[in-house]
Amino acid sequence: MTLDSHNFSMKAIGFVESCYLDRFGTPRQPGLVKSSWGKIHLQKEWHPQQSLEGLSGFSHLWVIFVFHQNTNSRFHAKVHPPRLGGANMGVFATRSPHRPNSIGLSLVKIESIESDGVVVSGIDLVNGTPVLDIKPYLPEIEAIPEAKAGWSEQLVKTKITVLWSHEQLEFLAKWQSESGRIHLRQLIEETLILDPRPLIYRGYEGKASPYRETHAVRIFDGDVHFSFIDNERIQIIDISRHTLE
Numbered sequence: 001m002t003l004d005s006h007n008f009s010m011k012a013i014g015f016v017e018s019c020y021l022d023r024f025g026t027p028r029q030p031g032l033v034k035s036s037w038g039k040i041h042l043q044k045e046w047h048p049q050q051s052l053e054g055l056s057g058f059s060h061l062w063v064i065f066v067f068h069q070n071t072n073s074r075f076h077a078k079v080h081p082p083r084l085g086g087a088n089m090g091v092f093a094t095r096s097p098h099r100p101n102s103i104g105l106s107l108v109k110i111e112s113i114e115s116d117g118v119v120v121s122g123i124d125l126v127n128g129t130p131v132l133d134i135k136p137y138l139p140e141i142e143a144i145p146e147a148k149a150g151w152s153e154q155l156v157k158t159k160i161t162v163l164w165s166h167e168q169l170e171f172l173a174k175w176q177s178e179s180g181r182i183h184l185r186q187l188i189e190e191t192l193i194l195d196p197r198p199l200i201y202r203g204y205e206g207k208a209s210p211y212r213e214t215h216a217v218r219i220f221d222g223d224v225h226f227s228f229i230d231n232e233r234i235q236i237i238d239i240s241r242h243t244l245e
């Protein structure tokens with residue numbers, strides 16, 4: 001790292017392999033989709049076998065990373081958190097990816113330690129995310145049960161159900177058996193009930209919309225197409241797999 005008092009240059013220690021291939025559909029915070037999967041691959045030069053020694057006794061990990069897929073580099077002091085329905089908020093009162101330094105911080109669950117990295121769950125990171133550092137979570141110091149959550153405390157949560165047709169469930173079963181991945185149905189449902197749609201698409205459920213009504217999230221090698229029937233129900237329309245095309 002080169003360093004003067006205001007300018008820094010940093011180097012990634014590795015990258016994230018993630019079940020989420022696009023920003024769209026990636027959860028807005030860690031821990032929201034418990035069955036999401038990722039692996040933090042550490043580069044050889046950091047000697048993972050030695051540098052990860054001692055981490056296996058910890059259950060959770062802080063991941064400090066770069067929002068490398070950010071497209072807008074202009075600074076905005078106020079941002080529109082998706083959950084605030086159009087209202088804006090000072091960027092430093094949010095967890096927006098769009099900030100002066102595109103640095104993110106996520107608390108994830110450690111699943112296993114491998115010779116070249118750490119397998120984690122509960123992630124909100126896109127595949128390929130560069131990692132600047134990882135640090136163990138210290139519950140006795142960092143857990144603050146009486147902590148206040150500002151504007152985010154007032155948000156109302158809607159209970160959403162995901163509906164599958166027989167045909168899609170059959171496709172899912174085949175995908176599951178071929179991939180041997182973690183529970184795909186759970187992963188898809190936990191992801192979709194967070195409602196990944198940007199604000200402009202919402203509010204037309206069950207009515208004619210001037211916008212696209214079907215959306216797709218990319219999870220592992222599959223595109224899951226879905227649509228909102230009403231505020232509380234999502235229909236899976238179709239699943240297509242890249243490897244089969």
Ligand SMILES: C[S@@+](CC[C@H](N)C(=O)[O-])C[C@H]1O[C@@H](n2cnc3c(N)ncnc32)[C@H](O)[C@@H]1O
Nearest residue numbers: 023026027028067068069070095104105126129
């Ligand atoms: C709101 S941010 C929160 C990230 C982190 N927990 C934090 O607070 O810094 C999470 C969103 O960032 C986006 N994201 C995740 N990885 C990214 C990346 N590598 N580049 C750009 N955007 C990313 C996804 O759309 C995800 O929903």
